[in-house]
Amino acid sequence: MNDSGSHLPQLGQWHGPEDLHSLQEKQLQQTLLWAANSPFYRQRLTAGALPASAADLSDLALTTKQDLRDNYPYGMLAVPKKRLATYHESSGTAGRPTPSYYTAQDWADLAERFARKWIGMSDEDIFLVRTPYALLLTGHLAHAAGRLAGATVVPGDNRSLAMPYARVVRVMHDLGVTLTWSVPTECLIWAAAAAAAGHRPGADFPQLRALFVGGEPLTSARRGRISRLWGVPVIEEYGSTETGSLAGECPNGRMHLWADRALFEVYDPRTGSVSREGEGQLVVTPLYREAMPLLRYNLEDDVSVSYDDCACGWNLPTVQVFGRSAFGYRVGSATITQHRLEELVFSLPDSYGVLFWRAKAEPSALRIEIEVPQEHRAAARAQLTASVGDTFGVPSDVVALPPGTLIPAEALTSMPDVVKPRSLFGPGEDWGKALLYY
Template sequence: MNDTSSGLPQLGQWNDMADVQRLQEKQLPQTVVWAARSPFYRERLNSGALPTTAADLAGLPLTTKQDLRENYPYGMLGVPKERVATYHESSGTAGRPTPSFYTEEDWVDLAERFARKWIGMSPEDIFLVRTPYALMLTGHLAHAAGRLRGATIVPGDNRSLAMPYARVIRVLHDLGVTLTWSVATECLLWAAAADAAGYRPDADFPALRALFTGGEPLTDARRKRIMRIWGVPLIEEYGSTETGSLAGECPHGRLHLWADRALFEVYDPQTGAVRVEGEGQLVVTPLYREAMPLLRYNLEDNVSVSYRDCACGWGLPTIQVLGRAAFGYQVGTAKINQHRLEELVFSLPDKYGVLFWRAKATPAQLRIEIEVPDEHREAARAELAALVRTAFGVDSDVAGLSPGGLVPLSVLTSMSDVVKPRSLFGPDEDWDKALLYY
């Protein structure tokens, strides 16, 4: 955790935020020089002296996702192409992509930030990486961090026919996987797949010691449910393809911004005001990013940042990622948001076995579907409808579906036939698979 061989700041090397701010101010001029090498920032910074302090930097306009799209592919690149180690694009990009470039040196910073897990990562660990590798940063980031700490990596990928859920469970069990990285929903899908394979998640995977998750909003109720199911800590991570890891969880369950490696601001899109803390959209300036420096990049994520002390002693600001908490759909006189609705679903008694749900909100009605065993269906339906009524003041149509109604059993148990392209087939073979591999 405190390896200083890279020369980058490490946890424990400062006493308070004043020390962290001195680290920021020392590195910022170099960051701006790197930025000025890219076509985009060369034009933005050419009107005067380069910013050298955080106060100077505040005079620059925010960099937006649209700026990245409009400067695709190389307008944000600040190093010669031959120095680029990897290229990535974020998920969910509509239309023109948002490009991200990293050098080998950038990757040292990326891997170290992700590896700041309070539970530790070591050569004794077998680490299942179960997030996408294609174009996004997330799978490669966890892979690099695990290798940095000497762990054995199981590159499980996601959305891949080569790694169906039945195979995930086999690997988790047979290899004695100790750590995993995925979105939180995966942990519930694994639990269902383990049950389908005849395993108990909290008893039949004794090597497992922690679940690392990120990439989607996670309510406290769902988090606690996952931990009860698996019997191990769930440790959150926050970041993006454009920036890498921005915050990690301390032993006291709070997400801390890596302020020794980046500058953070909070932007209020309603007023245009920018503050160091409070609620708004997170603005970040990575301090050790050379390939594609970003100055005051607005992630557009709704967050709440605080500088109150934490018992962990890390001396770093904390962040709550609000995500869609403030976003919702109108049903009658109520605004229904996913965060609150998820809290209600996962506050149902564990004995009901509800893991999967979905809802549709229209101005006239809120319809909710939950997977629930037959023997608990009526009780679960009635209790959830009552919880919704109390929380939102509206009636809801709650439907109880038999297990498999939302996540088919075949998804949890099948093994895909992944084949390589071929052109010659025998008399009893299906030659419609010619040239196809899936």
């Protein structure tokens, strides 16, 4: 293999399910050989008993996040350490880390998958990357994809004190940012920060072409609200630190699994059955993962997968991502999920100005707080209360708060001075900050 990625399948190289299946089967044997080199899979596989086809994979046990934690740091490694290019850990890991590592060859596949944006990326673009760098994959992945396309990358890491929201808005406006990558919530906060700086999000950023988003479930209602605020398409991406990009959006607005680069199954945790499509948890076997092969890795994300035809002509399965079922909470006899509740909040009329909200599921009622200007509070409260009752059949207490309550104005406008550590201070200076970055 080489670093150019020329060996990798490209969109348009297959013409239907049979061609796609042939691509998968051809690469699967190499994937299995790579997996057999890792200490973890060496215990599950023997050279004489490797699965002969994708259908035979179902005989293997699922790989879980706990397996990755139990084999930290190098129990999943299938290549010599000297061949590694990067090491990462996923977010939200409790206890032992969830490790991931990639070779330079792996990165060719990673960057190409992320760069599959229907709107295109080129050397004409100024690309703001506003997701974490550090140990997570997300920022590095977008950065690599942007450079692969020749774009100018602005590394706006959203975990850095050096990049407050006021600076994000200034950079977007002054540099003429054309593309961004962030979680969807960031796009709403930028809109509020832009307004606080005297800018109109949909009018004063004329170079902006699209907002790339991922990292959290996105309902059609919130997506539409973001798109109307900024006046550009919102293009969704789905993946993980352990796998890289797994799905991207076509020009028709449907999310397609990159089934030329990975095998996908839908797992029903109640019955233990698996299928090619339907609803359940997404299980993935990356086909071009050399450093850390994963066989039947359960992402534990609730999804719906379909092989229905799409007019885009990509000939790839479609997926809807609902997030984790564990994030649902009981109120009375109903289960409240963020996905369903978010759809109700962002179905409120745009004229109400609701961008930020939060909710708490109590045993007997659902508490919801929304930021809304004074003139729309009564209407917003009444409409949201009614829609929650109609949808979930549970009582709710909707509180309408003044703008600036959930997202303080200071968070949108402050520009803190981030200094380097020092040990020598003069009279009257606060030496409590010695050695610290803040």
